[in-house]
Amino acid sequence: MRQAQTRLVIDTRGRGLTDITRRIEAWVAQTGLRDGLLTVFVRHTSASLLVQENADPGVQRDLERFFARLVPDGDRLFEHDAEGPDDMPAHVRAALTQTSLSVPLAGGRLALGTWQGIYLYEHRSRGHQREVALHLVGE
DSSP states (O other), X not given: OEEEEEEEEEEOOSSEEEEOHHXXXXXXXXXXXXXXXXXXXXXXXXXXXXXXXXXXXXXXXXHHHHHHHHXXXXXXXXXXXXXXXXXXXXXXXXXXXXXXXXXEEETTEEOOOTXXXXXXXXXXXXXXXXXXXXXXXXX
16 A cells, blocks of 8 residues: 655635646546545635536535525624634534545546536635645555
8 A cells, every 4th residue: 555645725716616626636647546545635614625516517606605595794693703704604614514525546536426526615705725635545
């Protein structure tokens, strides 16, 4: 068994999903590993990771509308607003989604479904620089 690790720096444009599948696939190819398990971990408390449909952009818009209804910015329920009205809602959104993913590697390719992609989900309203750690174990 071998291991490989790296970190990706992702610049987001603000709230929404950023497809990071191709960047991850490019790094996996560089490792030379063919079979194993990839762990993807976002190193932030107001961003998350999703495996989601990569064909219809309406899915992303619908997800954003759902979260806007579920966790609205500026809700008086929240005490924590040190960085603005989207601060605590971003933390709640991250808590409701995922900070890490496990994706099998088979035959040198991520074992994603036909319409699946890996997304960084920015929960803050303005853009940020986010860091995603990748760890691949395999052969």
